[in-house]
Amino acid sequence: GQQLNQNPQSMFIQEGEDVSMNCTSSSIFNTWLWYKQDPGEGPVLLIALYKAGELTSNGRLTAQFGITRKDSFLNISASIPSDVGIYFCAGRAYNQGGKLIFGQGTELSVKP
Amino acid sequence: KAGVTQTPRYLIKTRGQQVTLSCSPISGHRSVSWYQQTPGQGLQFLFEYFSETQRNKGNFPGRFSGRQFSNSRSEMNVSTLELGDSALYLCASSLGGINTEAFFGQGTRLTVV
Numbered sequence: 001g002q003q004l005n006q007n008p009q010s011m012f013i014q015e016g017e018d019v020s021m022n023c024t025s026s027s028i029f030n031t032w033l034w035y036k037q038d039p040g041e042g043p044v045l046l047i048a049l050y051k052a053g054e055l056t057s058n059g060r061l062t063a064q065f066g067i068t069r070k071d072s073f074l075n076i077s078a079s080i081p082s083d084v085g086i087y088f089c090a091g092r093a094y095n096q097g098g099k100l101i102f103g104q105g106t107e108l109s110v111k112p
Numbered sequence: 113k114a115g116v117t118q119t120p121r122y123l124i125k126t127r128g129q130q131v132t133l134s135c136s137p138i139s140g141h142r143s144v145s146w147y148q149q150t151p152g153q154g155l156q157f158l159f160e161y162f163s164e165t166q167r168n169k170g171n172f173p174g175r176f177s178g179r180q181f182s183n184s185r186s187e188m189n190v191s192t193l194e195l196g197d198s199a200l201y202l203c204a205s206s207l208g209g210i211n212t213e214a215f216f217g218q219g220t221r222l223t224v225v
Contacts, residue, residue: 003154030210040204042116042216043155050211088155090214098210099168100145102155 006089006103014111019076021106023089028069031092033100034061036085043088047074079110114139116205118217125224130191133220137184137205142169144186145214146178149200161186162208193224 002031006023009092023032031050047058049065049072056063062072072089089103113135117136125131137144145168146158157170161180190197200221204214 005196031212033213035216040200040219040221042118042218045213048213092210094210097168099157099160099170100204100214101157102147104154 001009001110004091004103005099006040006106007106008106010107010109012109013079015079015080015081019083019108020073021076021077021087022071022073022104023091025069025091027093027095028100029072029091029093030069032063032065032072033090033092034072034074035088037088037105038085040049076108079108081110081112084108084110097112116215116217118201118203118220119167120220121218122221123223125193127193127195127224129193130185130189131193132189132221133201133203134177134206135186135188135203135217137186137203138215141205141207142184142213143208143212144180144184145185145204145206147202147204148172149202149219150198153173154200155211158188164210172179190222194225198224204213 004023014084034046036042047063050067053067054065086105086107088105090100119134143162145160148156160168164180175191180186200219202219204216206212206214
């Protein structure tokens, strides 16, 4: 099935550093969602975006709905060890029947 | 407000058997979507049910089926299990519109031996 192109696939950073990841598509999306998943658990919703250009924050996390509607970005500032996990982007589009389509995930490792 | 509940959490089945997984969505949510998650394939969409009707379907064989009850609880069934069906099965609950959030349960870890 279709997946969003998420980059990078993995990141190894030092505690305190900022993190950026993105998700791109060849077609437009109407909704972007960002999730974090810990091993063996279900994804937890971090941020939801509904309008092109929208910038939304949740604590140290900030996400943006790309102006072209074909991409989205997630930034984590001042990373801490508990940020470790896999981050997924997901999108809904009218021309995909509204189902939630996922990126491949970005695995984040934080070194204390 | 209770979250999304999936049962059971863990399951071990033998090849050729069938299995039924259950998902209780957040109260008031009418949409339940199912996903299969494997290390190599990521999160793959199985199907979505809305108000007891299948609204979307992914590219999985007919061995994978589902249904939704009038209280929005959903079940998915996999018949004639194969080793490759071993995965984390996740369900997501939402109000059902395109501009809505989706919340996941903890998943059911299915192991086929």
